[in-house]
Amino acid sequence: MASKSPKDDNQDGKQPPLPSPLRFSKFFQPNMRILITGGAGFIGSHLVDRLMENEKNEVIVADNYFTGSKDNIKHWIGHPRFELIRHDVTETLLVEVDRIYHLACPASPIYYKYNPVKTIKTNVIGTLNMLGLAKRVGARILLTSTSEVYGDPLVHPQPETYWGNVNPNGVRSCYDEGKRVAETLMFDYHRQHGIEIRVARIFNTYGPRMNIDDGRVVSNFIAQAIRGESLTVQSPGSQTRSFCYVSDLVDGLIRLMEGSDTGPINLGNPGEFTVLELAQTVKELINPAVEIKTVDNTPDDPKQRKPDITKAKEVLGWEPKFALKDGLPLMEDDFRKRLGVAKAK
Numbered sequence: 272m273a274s275k276s277p278k279d280d281n282q283d284g285k286q287p288p289l290p291s292p293l294r295f296s297k298f299f300q301p302n303m304r305i306l307i308t309g310g311a312g313f314i315g316s317h318l319v320d321r322l323m324e325n326e327k328n329e330v331i332v333a334d335n336y337f338t339g340s341k342d343n344i345k346h347w348i349g350h351p352r353f354e355l356i357r358h359d360v361t362e363t364l365l366v367e368v369d370r371i372y373h374l375a376c377p378a379s380p381i382y383y384k385y386n387p388v389k390t391i392k393t394n395v396i397g398t399l400n401m402l403g404l405a406k407r408v409g410a411r412i413l414l415t416s417t418s419e420v421y422g423d424p425l426v427h428p429q430p431e432t433y434w435g436n437v438n439p440n441g442v443r444s445c446y447d448e449g450k451r452v453a454e455t456l457m458f459d460y461h462r463q464h465g466i467e468i469r470v471a472r473i474f475n476t477y478g479p480r481m482n483i484d485d486g487r488v489v490s491n492f493i494a495q496a497i498r499g500e501s502l503t504v505q506s507p508g509s510q511t512r513s514f515c516y517v518s519d520l521v522d523g524l525i526r527l528m529e530g531s532d533t534g535p536i537n538l539g540n541p542g543e544f545t546v547l548e549l550a551q552t553v554k555e556l557i558n559p560a561v562e563i564k565t566v567d568n569t570p571d572d573p574k575q576r577k578p579d580i581t582k583a584k585e586v587l588g589w590e591p592k593f594a595l596k597d598g599l600p601l602m603e604d605d606f607r608k609r610l611g612v613a614k615a616k
């Protein structure tokens with residue numbers, strides 16, 4: 272029987288893809304080449320930092336800078352193990368890599384609702400393009416899905432087995448439904464083509480490098496408190512969220528990628544706070560003189576959210592280390608530096 276080359280197996284579309292032929296080269300360097308889409312963003316740039324710490328890793332960032340910024344990764348530009356590509360994932364990309372962390376997508380509601388058609392294209396076409404790349408080069412791919420796939424949840428806290436309560440045609444659907452389709456694509460490529468996949472469902476995350484005018488609640492409250500502006504609690508204020516510090520999240524993403532479970536796995540901090548409690552905490556910590564005012568909310572805002580992280584604990588040995596009261600001061604320091612406002616003595 273004629274021996275099969277790795278190329279034959281890759282082309283019939285039924286066999287699991289094999290690693291890049293470079294892996295069989297006698298000059299092979301055992302480095303891990305890692306693509307991070309959205310790597311210039313808030314979470315992406317922290318992931319870059321963590322992966323660059325390992326000298327075996329080469330990191331390639333692809334970002335269109337819609338919400339990401341070169342500033343977040345400027346300390347790596349020029350490093351021999353780092354490459355930066357201005358690229359929009361709705362276009363195809365061909366790079367030889369072993370791992371793909373697919374993060375690219377605006378995540379703040381005001382940004383993802385700004386151009387909803389583009390948001391859904393990013394989630395659907397962008398994920399298709401990255402899966403196509405994973406199939407072609409035999410890479411393992413991780414999708415950063417979201418707690419928003421649970422919509423306005425009727426089950427609390429949310430385990431991965433909950434299918435969610437999502438409006439299919441509301442103003443948040445471009446993101447919520449976009450990520451749900453992205454998950455479907457991941458699992459269909461896995462079942463149909465044997466692609467190695469990992470799916471993380473990320474709950475609200477905060478930390479240094481969030482855009483100052485990002486629009487999300489933690490960054491808004493911290494920037495408002497530092498600037499001496501009223502904290503804008505969107506009504507009713509009793510809605511809850513669970514906030515995970517970014518370094519904990521990044522640790523979970525890497526464990527998921529290098530572990531053996533496909534997911535979906537919730538990654539979030541189970542500490543649950545009402546938005547009003549968050550405002551009071553930020554006020555106390557940063558500027559007791561500011562007022563808290565109630566403003567209108569936007570449609571379909573989830574009333575409660577808290578991750579059930581039983582699976583992450585069991586499968587990844589992961590749980591967050593930072594309580595909100597420990598993470599907020601680190602974010603405050605970063606925002607003060609960027610806003611040029613020192614803490615009063």
Ligand SMILES: O=c1ccn([C@@H]2O[C@H](COP(=O)(O)OP(=O)(O)O[C@H]3OC[C@@H](O)[C@H](O)[C@H]3O)[C@@H](O)[C@H]2O)c(=O)[nH]1
Binds near residue numbers: 568572
């Ligand atoms: O200034 C503000 C901003 C937001 N909020 C409230 O704070 C809560 C959280 O809002 P955010 O905009 O921070 O984030 P959301 O929880 O709505 O969405 C987030 O969910 C998880 C991730 O996938 C995404 O980052 C994002 O979509 C909402 O109830 C919102 O009404 C305020 O009260 N004041």
